[in-house]
Amino acid sequence: MKLAFWARRAHRWIALVVGVQAFLWMLSGLYMTAIPIELIHGDHLAHVEAEPLPEVAVRADTSVLSERYPDLTGFRLKQLMGQTVYELRQGGKTTLVDSTTGVELPPLDEHQARRLASSFYRGDGSIQSMHLLEEAPSEVAKRPVPLWQANFSDRGHTTLYLSATTGELLARRHSFWRLYDFLWMFHIMDYETRSNVNNGLMRAAASVGLLFAISGIWLLVYSFRKRKAAI
């Protein structure tokens, strides 16, 4: 019949245009739904445990600190590797100060970063390499630098990123996350930043994809039709 004829031609030719993308959508979508997001986030790989602040360790006078750091906009008192520290904020800059002595602490050295990374890590590997990075790699593009990259020797190729200035755990990366990110790139079709869903290619492909779905539904009407209604 005529309509069935056109429905099938439309479905086939549209499939030619978006078929591969439809496959990538389904494959990436299935991966994203089937793998629990907690696993992707790597909650099982690293854990930050905070101890209560010991009052006795806080001796440095904040008014003295205010004088020493005239553009101080605020601070934070926290525990870092058994030591109580002030994290001072001056505009965009952050400095660590020992809360007992008031002495400014240098950025984390490799030994400290290694110890800290190991204390966060919950997997069964060990640190394979440590790198101090002044430029953030693309998998942690938006995190502040400088940062320490701790690579672990486990099956998931876990990498923990720590801030060299504050010792904060900035990100957990591992094979599942990297594959997720890679597939996400195909899912939203932003091959550069992997984050812009408003790109023209995506809009065009989704429009054709919708047409594709409609042509398929249209075709279903014919595909199930009886061969003969009655003899």
Place this chain on the structure above:
Amino acid sequence: MKPWIRKLHKWVGLIIAAQFAIWTGSGLIMSLLDHDAVEGRVHRAHPREMPSWPAGMLAPQRVLADAGRPVQTLETAWLADRPVYRLADKADVWLVDARTGQGVIVDAAVAAIIATRDYVGGGRPETPEFLPKANTETRGYDGPAWRVSFSDGDDTTIYLSAQDGRILQRRNATWRLFDTVMMLHFMDYSGRQNFNNPLAILAGSGGLWMALSGMWLLIASFRLSEFTPVRWRRKRNLGIYAPDGTKLRLVESREGDSVFLALGRSGLHLPSNCGGGQSCGLCAVRLRGYAPPSTSSDREHLTAGRLRLGYRLACNLPVHTDLEVEVPGDAGLWVEQTAIVERITAVTPFLREIRLLPSSPIGREFQPGSYLQVHIPDYALPRQHIAHPEEHRDDWGELDLPATLVSKEPIRRSYSLSLPVEKADGHLTLLARFSVGSSSSKRQFVGKGSAYLYSLKPGDPIRFSGPFGDFALRPGDREKIFIGGGAGMAPLRAMIHSRLDQGGQERIHFWYGARHRREAPYTDEMAELALRHPNFTWHLVLSEMAEQGVALIRGLVHEATHEGLLRDHPNLKSCEFYLCGPPGMLSATLKLLRSLGIDDERIAFDDFKI
């Protein structure tokens, strides 16, 4: 391999199609909605520069000592214009005035100030509303919160934590649309954010199957030459012949098209319900001369005998050289004919004989066993237009028909001839079953062809094409066994009349199955034929209620035929079999005949295939 992939593609498609449309549709909407608007950045004020931390504040160690409970972090913050310390211990967060050390409560006034400072745009804030427990719009936070709505066109709503005055979310109409669409995309209809749900995984698996099988089908169904524009491809001649060898027409075709497509381009539509997708098997044509090897789709739909004769599916038959094909129904394929309804006879409650007078005399291609396609226009019929004789009132009373029967587009339905044309004085005689769906559902489903045919009255015009089909009497005088049921009466009756009228002297058996006697058409006529022709015998088999009567057999027609005839037949292998009936009856009978070792060559059948 291809036919089952096609079938599974179709069936999984049936389940997944709507969700696939939702995925692409919602994906499109999410892609079209500006991400900055969704994230509430349009009405968000530029963050203010942080002022210097004032001198003379309470020492942190004092605050810790006064807290009277463990504290994990302490940090400075501003609650509107008030310097505060924000203390946290696990999930608990609280504020302390940095000057006095007093606890600070985030009240409506301060919530309004914070929200207003965060906002740019023409809206005015409404009175903050306290939420003891956060709602779905504050995703991921479930403590107490303040909601500040703004009277702008975007329905901006700012949520603040009532614990520490932090801004939790900036929501607006765009976000709400995005979120609803996201829910449909994720298939998490309660929490809206868990895409790791079994439903989504299941649908995703189905979708992946659709994509994989679809790509396979695509690769298998496209021919390389289809990518060359038509005018760059070589012209090929496609000769169209009638089954009797008459040349009907020469169609110009391009190399690489399928025969189905080539005919379609010329406006000649072969019978097809699937539109050339190798799934209905209706578009078979016979190649004159060399036929290429059959494909799996050909084998799926055509019998070995027909394949040997050169039949192939036109939709799966590429044109590489000049071709000559015989098409079923020859000129009837593209000639629409008209007729006038002359007489309607309700032979049983739900079987109706319709006698048509064609507008122009019809040829001898209208043989018993062939069928017509009736062209059914779109219609909306009030139920009253379907009339029935008084004696069938009870049967019709049991149906729950909708008030109006509707068919939205023109369709074609096939009906076999039920009497030889010569015997009917040049008339076409059809037997139409009134097909209704199960009466258990609330609204009864009515076949679109049935409703139309049952609304016809004598004098009404009707359009049709045809004849089609390869179900026909074979020449020769082998013993013939007809087995049928339901509306399968039609072609078998036509064949039997035809053969007896020709003076055939071979034994002819007709075993016909129905549920009740009331549902069996032409019983008197058959009994009368059997009296007149000693070589013809007729057996009515009733499956549900064997009423009183000597000639009645109770049971299923194929079983009854087996017991009453086939089991003790001395020379079964030389008999010819003609079958027509509902799918269940047909497949059971075919299975029986095959188990008896009957050669497929000796079996002709017409199915109501679905």
